[in-house]
Amino acid sequence: MSVDKNLKILIVDDFATMRKVIRNLLKQGGYENIVEAEDGAAALKILKSQPVDFIISDWNMPNMSGLELLKAVRADDELKALPFLMVTAEALKDNVVAAVKAGVSNYIVKPFTAEVLNEKIEKIVKSLAA
Amino acid sequence: MDHAELRREIDEVASGFLFLEKREIDIPTAGQFLNQLEGIMGHAETLGVPEVRRLAGGLNQLLEKVVLEAVDAATGFGLFERGIVLLQSVADGYSNAGRFDGSIEGFMGELAAALGIPVESGAGETAAAPPAEASPEGPAAGKEPVRDESLLRDFITEGLEYIGEIEVNILNLEQEPENKDYINAIFRPFHSIKGVASFLNLEAIRTLAHDLETLLDKARNEALPVTPELIDLILDGSDTLKAMIGRLRDELEGREATELIDTSDLVRRIKLAEQGAEMPKQPKKLGTILVEEGVINEEELREALERSQIPPPRKLGQTLIAEGIASPKDVSRALRKQAQQVTDSNTIRVDIKKLDDLIDMVGELVITQSMIRQSETLQSLGDRKLVRDISQLASITSELQRSSTVLRMVPIKQTFQRMSRLVRDLAKNTGKLINVVTVGEDTEIDRNMVDEIYNPLVHMVRNAVDHGMEMPEERIRAGKPERGTIRLKAFHRGGNIVIEISDDGRGLNREKIREKALKNGLIGPGDALTDQEVNRLILLPGFSTAEKITDISGRGVGMDVVKQAVEKLRGKMDIQSVEGKGTTFITGFPLTMAIIDGMIVKVGGERYILPTVAIRQLIRPDRSAYNCIVGEAETINVMGRLLPLVRLHRLFDIEPVHANPWEATLVVMEGEKRSKCLLVDEILGKEEVVIKNLGESLKRIKGVSGGAILGDGNVGLILDPEGLFEMAEAN
Numbered sequence: 033m034s035v036d037k038n039l040k041i042l043i044v045d046d047f048a049t050m051r052k053v054i055r056n057l058l059k060q061g062g063y064e065n066i067v068e069a070e071d072g073a074a075a076l077k078i079l080k081s082q083p084v085d086f087i088i089s090d091w092n093m094p095n096m097s098g099l100e101l102l103k104a105v106r107a108d109d110e111l112k113a114l115p116f117l118m119v120t121a122e123a124l125k126d127n128v129v130a131a132v133k134a135g136v137s138n139y140i141v142k143p144f145t146a147e148v149l150n151e152k153i154e155k156i157v158k159s160l161a162a
Numbered sequence: 163m164d165h166a167e168l169r170r171e172i173d174e175v176a177s178g179f180l181f182l183e184k185r186e187i188d189i190p191t192a193g194q195f196l197n198q199l200e201g202i203m204g205h206a207e208t209l210g211v212p213e214v215r216r217l218a219g220g221l222n223q224l225l226e227k228v229v230l231e232a233v234d235a236a237t238g239f240g241l242f243e244r245g246i247v248l249l250q251s252v253a254d255g256y257s258n259a260g261r262f263d264g265s266i267e268g269f270m271g272e273l274a275a276a277l278g279i280p281v282e283s284g285a286g287e288t289a290a291a292p293p294a295e296a297s298p299e300g301p302a303a304g305k306e307p308v309r310d311e312s313l314l315r316d317f318i319t320e321g322l323e324y325i326g327e328i329e330v331n332i333l334n335l336e337q338e339p340e341n342k343d344y345i346n347a348i349f350r351p352f353h354s355i356k357g358v359a360s361f362l363n364l365e366a367i368r369t370l371a372h373d374l375e376t377l378l379d380k381a382r383n384e385a386l387p388v389t390p391e392l393i394d395l396i397l398d399g400s401d402t403l404k405a406m407i408g409r410l411r412d413e414l415e416g417r418e419a420t421e422l423i424d425t426s427d428l429v430r431r432i433k434l435a436e437q438g439a440e441m442p443k444q445p446k447k448l449g450t451i452l453v454e455e456g457v458i459n460e461e462e463l464r465e466a467l468e469r470s471q472i473p474p475p476r477k478l479g480q481t482l483i484a485e486g487i488a489s490p491k492d493v494s495r496a497l498r499k500q501a502q503q504v505t506d507s508n509t510i511r512v513d514i515k516k517l518d519d520l521i522d523m524v525g526e527l528v529i530t531q532s533m534i535r536q537s538e539t540l541q542s543l544g545d546r547k548l549v550r551d552i553s554q555l556a557s558i559t560s561e562l563q564r565s566s567t568v569l570r571m572v573p574i575k576q577t578f579q580r581m582s583r584l585v586r587d588l589a590k591n592t593g594k595l596i597n598v599v600t601v602g603e604d605t606e607i608d609r610n611m612v613d614e615i616y617n618p619l620v621h622m623v624r625n626a627v628d629h630g631m632e633m634p635e636e637r638i639r640a641g642k643p644e645r646g647t648i649r650l651k652a653f654h655r656g657g658n659i660v661i662e663i664s665d666d667g668r669g670l671n672r673e674k675i676r677e678k679a680l681k682n683g684l685i686g687p688g689d690a691l692t693d694q695e696v697n698r699l700i701l702l703p704g705f706s707t708a709e710k711i712t713d714i715s716g717r718g719v720g721m722d723v724v725k726q727a728v729e730k731l732r733g734k735m736d737i738q739s740v741e742g743k744g745t746t747f748i749t750g751f752p753l754t755m756a757i758i759d760g761m762i763v764k765v766g767g768e769r770y771i772l773p774t775v776a777i778r779q780l781i782r783p784d785r786s787a788y789n790c791i792v793g794e795a796e797t798i799n800v801m802g803r804l805l806p807l808v809r810l811h812r813l814f815d816i817e818p819v820h821a822n823p824w825e826a827t828l829v830v831m832e833g834e835k836r837s838k839c840l841l842v843d844e845i846l847g848k849e850e851v852v853i854k855n856l857g858e859s860l861k862r863i864k865g866v867s868g869g870a871i872l873g874d875g876n877v878g879l880i881l882d883p884e885g886l887f888e889m890a891e892a893n
Contacts, residue, residue: 052312142360
């Protein structure tokens, strides 16, 4: 079973260049249906206003961090089942464990390749389908 | 909570484990288990079941390692399975018999071996796992380097913006070292830069950003105090990053790449600082000192550095001397200076209030010594030694005054940074693309002036962005680079600081300005104005107001207000503009508001101080130069121009010695767009006076801007030419 490439993916990062990097990597994997938000608060607004299938979020952002966004998503009845992939700079134990405890679907360490990103997305989506 | 409940909690984990689809613990499940195990640990602690607590703790650590991929998934799975079974039997033992007869030590030992760390022993708190970084840092092995030009460009632009943000926040942090928000605000951009740099394979940038981030993280966690040295180090770091990104830009734009930036020394300092070691201030490089001293230029330095690398390698100084580029004397002087820096780097922070008090007192001292010097009693003594000593005292006090004024000088850097920040924000809002270039950031100005000049400067910057700079499409149509540039430049000239704000925008439309000025009656139809004079029209009151209503594309919005603000600070303002090429606002401010260069004049028994900057000439006119038409103002013909006569004695109601202009002295003074002749009895001399505020109640007296204590101890009022003109015009 392959993953639906029409998956609507929300990229959350305060650094526009970083969003573009992720967007490019996603395109290499065939994902074209992408929306962007510059921090957790903006992401929540988007999530409330349009259907999104998958969240890829940075950890460190102003206003609302990735972890806060994750917690808000998991606490929202409508959003709580959404796949959430956290991007971290290094696999710092504290960060990752905190995200895992808050219910993150998976995490990915910068820098990553299109293949790794693809793999993570497929893994998450498949485990949800199972 | 009792043993049965604890058992139930353990069973929950066990059943969750049992129902796993594959022999693999995925991340969401691991998260769930981690939370459950944490609950179990807590409850086991309260119930006094040490084995359960230790087991659950051990499994918790195991899961963390699995999540971080620090333990092989299959090994982890097997261990976890056995751990759960053991947990169940321990809990069984406790709920049935109140104790567990078996031993968990064997399993705990295995677990410890697998984790590669000592799992907590029977007693004591949870042993904190060392902060293991699971995956090696650096670009993933075998990763294709991303060399996407558009991404690089974005990174350069955004990265530089972020560094600007960092700079502003560093300065904020300097004011409030305790404020965690500022540390965070600096940490985050470094972090973001590092993240993107890692994707773009910019290894050097990534490493430096990472090191700085680590340092800040320590400061954030209070493992390191926020000292001025730390702040300097972070500033140096962001400067270096900025240079590295700038170099990247040059490279991308095909400009000749500058010398590779050597970060090794900086990295070493960061590492030292991280260990909490004393931070030695980085001494300037020999080459830098020589360039600064003007002994060699940068070109020569670069070439000499290259040649120094050719084996057998020589030191830069040797190369320079051997090739006759610098004299041994120059080099040794520079070396001495370099050595001095290390010891000279000690600075202390002083409350500005103390500094202000000191400078005030020095001002008083200057006045007092001048009173002593002018004392007739002392002069009549005719003692030559006394005269010599007094003149020695005078030179010491004036030197003291100079050096104490310098104490309050700060670089204009912070102001520029705030302005750059403003440009970025404005550009973002208007959709324009603008780079900010700053020159002469280190130029110093009295700290008390900094806040005063900020508002007028901001207005000019706003004006440059709003009206000077074109939209990207328009720029492209005009054959200019899409991205505009605003240059902020500061330098010293005479006793003034000159600040230039230039844009490469559309420039002033002189035709349009002339039209508008004609319409508003600011100029007559026949007036022949030079380009410069046309430019200055936008500084006139009455120009902008009409402009505001009709359209915003002109440039005059509120410029008269700016000019007034500048002049209130005893500054001068000018505009240069080339249509289609851009506009430059040039402002000059005195370095300090504390002292004024004044001309002392006498009217009747009173003495006044006129600011020298406003004086154009002093004359004693011929009788024939004086005109008085009945019902009209009195005028004086000054070299062919008829200037209105202002009788100071009349304005201030004093009985003058001379009422006739040809007997008195006339001071030709410049105000806004007009000059007038001020009639005074005589000129007493020129003096630098310390300005004293007249206090709140006397603040708004027209024609008077302040007071000063004169050499003989009497108070003299400092006159404001513009105010005097207005008084004269009102009469």
